[in-house]
Amino acid sequence: MSLTLENVTQIVDGQYYINKANLTFEPGSFNVLLGRTLSGKTSLMRLMAGLEKPTSGRVLMHGIDMTGVSVQKRNISMVYQQFINYPNMSVYDNIASPLRLAKASEKTIKEKVMEIAEMLRITPFLSRLPLELSGGQQQRTAMARALIKDADLILFDEPLVNLDYKLREELRIEMRELFAQRNTIAVYATTEPNEALALGGTTTILHEGQIIQTGPTAETYHSPCNVIAATLFNEPPINMIKGHITENEVTFDNTIHFPLTSELNTLSAGEYQFGIRPSHLSLLPKNDDDLEISVQVEVAEISGSETFLHVRNAHFQMVLHLSGVHSYHVDEKIKIYVPTHKLNVFEKDGKLIQASSRRIEDHFHG
Amino acid sequence: MNKPHSNKAWFLVLPVFILVAFSAIVPLMTVVNYSLQDIFDVSTRYFVGTEWYREILNDSRLQDSLVRQFIFSGSVLLIEIPLGIGVALMMPKSGKWSVISLLVLALPLLVPLNVVGTIWQIFGRADIGLFGWALNAIGIDYNYAANPIDAWLTVLLMDVWHWTSLVALLSFSGLRAIPDAYYQAASIDRASAWAVFRYIQLPKLKSVLLIGVLLRFMDSFMIYTEPFVLTGGGPGNSTTFLSQALTKMAVGQFDIGPAGAFSIIYFLIILLVSWLFYTAMTHSDNK
Numbered sequence: 001m002s003l004t005l006e007n008v009t010q011i012v013d014g015q016y017y018i019n020k021a022n023l024t025f026e027p028g029s030f031n032v033l034l035g036r037t038l039s040g041k042t043s044l045m046r047l048m049a050g051l052e053k054p055t056s057g058r059v060l061m062h063g064i065d066m067t068g069v070s071v072q073k074r075n076i077s078m079v080y081q082q083f084i085n086y087p088n089m090s091v092y093d094n095i096a097s098p099l100r101l102a103k104a105s106e107k108t109i110k111e112k113v114m115e116i117a118e119m120l121r122i123t124p125f126l127s128r129l130p131l132e133l134s135g136g137q138q139q140r141t142a143m144a145r146a147l148i149k150d151a152d153l154i155l156f157d158e159p160l161v162n163l164d165y166k167l168r169e170e171l172r173i174e175m176r177e178l179f180a181q182r183n184t185i186a187v188y189a190t191t192e193p194n195e196a197l198a199l200g201g202t203t204t205i206l207h208e209g210q211i212i213q214t215g216p217t218a219e220t221y222h223s224p225c226n227v228i229a230a231t232l233f234n235e236p237p238i239n240m241i242k243g244h245i246t247e248n249e250v251t252f253d254n255t256i257h258f259p260l261t262s263e264l265n266t267l268s269a270g271e272y273q274f275g276i277r278p279s280h281l282s283l284l285p286k287n288d289d290d291l292e293i294s295v296q297v298e299v300a301e302i303s304g305s306e307t308f309l310h311v312r313n314a315h316f317q318m319v320l321h322l323s324g325v326h327s328y329h330v331d332e333k334i335k336i337y338v339p340t341h342k343l344n345v346f347e348k349d350g351k352l353i354q355a356s357s358r359r360i361e362d363h364f365h366g
Numbered sequence: 367m368n369k370p371h372s373n374k375a376w377f378l379v380l381p382v383f384i385l386v387a388f389s390a391i392v393p394l395m396t397v398v399n400y401s402l403q404d405i406f407d408v409s410t411r412y413f414v415g416t417e418w419y420r421e422i423l424n425d426s427r428l429q430d431s432l433v434r435q436f437i438f439s440g441s442v443l444l445i446e447i448p449l450g451i452g453v454a455l456m457m458p459k460s461g462k463w464s465v466i467s468l469l470v471l472a473l474p475l476l477v478p479l480n481v482v483g484t485i486w487q488i489f490g491r492a493d494i495g496l497f498g499w500a501l502n503a504i505g506i507d508y509n510y511a512a513n514p515i516d517a518w519l520t521v522l523l524m525d526v527w528h529w530t531s532l533v534a535l536l537s538f539s540g541l542r543a544i545p546d547a548y549y550q551a552a553s554i555d556r557a558s559a560w561a562v563f564r565y566i567q568l569p570k571l572k573s574v575l576l577i578g579v580l581l582r583f584m585d586s587f588m589i590y591t592e593p594f595v596l597t598g599g600g601p602g603n604s605t606t607f608l609s610q611a612l613t614k615m616a617v618g619q620f621d622i623g624p625a626g627a628f629s630i631i632y633f634l635i636i637l638l639v640s641w642l643f644y645t646a647m648t649h650s651d652n653k
Contacts, residue, residue, distance in 0.1 A: 046550075049554065051550055051553070051554075071550075071553050071554055072553060072554075072556045076554060077554060078550065078551065078554050080547040080550075080551065081547075082545055082547055084545075084547050084548055084551045086565045086566065086569070087566075087569040087570060088565065088569040089565065097555060098555055101555060101556050101557065145555075
């Protein structure tokens with residue numbers, strides 16, 4: 001069963017929640033919806049599920065118009081940010097509940113519950129009540145309930161947000177494995193670019209109710225269609241610098257000049273925006289085309305074994321994503337190196353003209 | 367190895383201890399003291415041990431009151447809890463009408479107890495009361511002042527009118543606290559309205575209902591003012607509940623010793639039953 005949205009629009013109290021969404025998800029695909037809070041991810045999912053009816057547009061399941069069909073008559077399941085289970089039923093009964101409602105025999109129910117519990121590693125807890133479990137186990141129970149149904153469409157609305165870091169990574173990997181042999185459409189909403197990258201499949205970038213870009217995850221990451229997509233699909237957000245290109249050189253903010261490289265010399269003269277990913281900046285020169293810029297340290301934000309180094313000069317601010325722990329003093333003067341072949345070039349209005357080029361070393365650094 | 371520790375922290379609980387001592391322990395001990403003595407006047411008093419307790423427990427009038435009291439509190443819970451939940455389920459969830467229904471529900475709770483008694487005393491009169499007159503007009507021979515059953519039903523109805531709102535308000539707040547995602551999940555599961563109530567709403571309401579049941583039990587078990595104003599405990603002794611029997615004994619006949627023993631027993635019964643409710647309702651959580 002494929003899912004298609006055709007010009008789906010939802011207006012609530014005169015406000016566009018979803019603006020002309022067009023999407024097609026293939027059976028057996030894993031699809032990530034990436035966007036900030038309030039970008040319309042949940043609204044879009046509710047429209048896909050049939051929990052809400054779009055103001056205009058159509059929702060098709062395998063070519064059949066399902067727009068007005070209520071959620072009860074569709075075969076879908078959904079996993080929420082909160083851990084939603086029946087509070088006074090045991091884990092076993094919780095997982096079995098969709099099958100019981102479908103009037104399956106107790107024997108089939110038992111087999112399937114055992115199978116799915118095994119897969120999600122909650123077999124030892126089957127006789128417990130959901131509230132006697134840890135958050136991760138509760139969410140696994142909710143997932144088991146969603147998976148046992150063999151639904152045509154499974155929606156995950158930021159299911160891992162309320163879990164700790166370690167569990168999140170663990171479940172993320174399991175999710176991919178769980179869906180590898182299934183023929184259902186999985187849709188997964190998240191605010192985190194890293195989660196989208198880890199989950200793979202396709203990624204759809206949502207912003208203010210509009211679909212900005214959709215495509216295979218890696219492709220979407222490497223060639224963001226505009227500034228918004230580039231900003232949303234990178235953590236920390238991509239650094240943007242205004243600049244212009246003349247016949248033989250590139251100028252950033254009227255102050256920094258460097259000669260046109262082979263990657264950039266196809267561009268005509270004019271004003272542009274340049275995007276450079278924080279992970280591509282470095283503190284040491286690495287490539288022959290590196291551009292040296294003198295900056296001052298604003299703050300070094302250390303997260304795990306990585307450092308987000310915020311720097312600025314008189315004209316712009318940038319963030320460097322460095323591996324390892326680096327400590328700096330505020331206002332310390334340092335030099336950073338911008339590999340110019342890694343620049344993404346956008347038009348003044350934000351549209352992508354040229355994605356960063358991927359040299360051989362990308363196979364190691366991504 | 368023993369960790370060195372300081373006992374100074376006890377000073378921090380001292381204010382609470384003093385407060386509780388003066389508000390609860392000292393008065394209670396005074397009553398215990400009375401209940402063990404036969405007091406004629408300030409200087410003439412004899413220690414009688416558990417004599418008064420034995421007498422109270424064997425007093426058939428008080429036993430009747432106790433039975434009456436249990437039937438009354440039981441009826442109150444059986445009517446008010448389901449009715450309150452029902453009202454809460456039917457209330458509009460948001461918007462203007464939600465506010466209006468909340469206000470209307472809160473009104474009975476704002477009426478002083480003796481005013482409630484007076485309202486129903488007049489309301490139920492067969493000659494000038496709307497309720498009593500209307501019942502008689504449609505052929506029901508209703509007179510709360512003469513017929514014990516009528517008196518009983520009126521006291522019960524009065525309590526239901528007065529306090530169902532409390533259960534409804536508690537339940538309403540409990541229902542509002544259930545995330546919308548539960549209802550969505552239920553509709554995705556194709557659960558019926560009954561299943562939603564049985565497996566989502568009722569379990570989620572449990573903690574507020576526990577408070578509701580405890581409050582309504584304790585309150586109804588100690589009911590005094592309303593029946594006192596409405597029927598004065600009559601006709602006969604048919605609406606004489608425990609606290610009224612106690613008041614008659616302590617203030618009417620000035621039998622301080624037996625009244626003290628009665629108070630202690632009364633207190634212990636409430637404590638015991640409340641504890642039973644509490645354990646029963648929290649126990650099913652971790653069976």
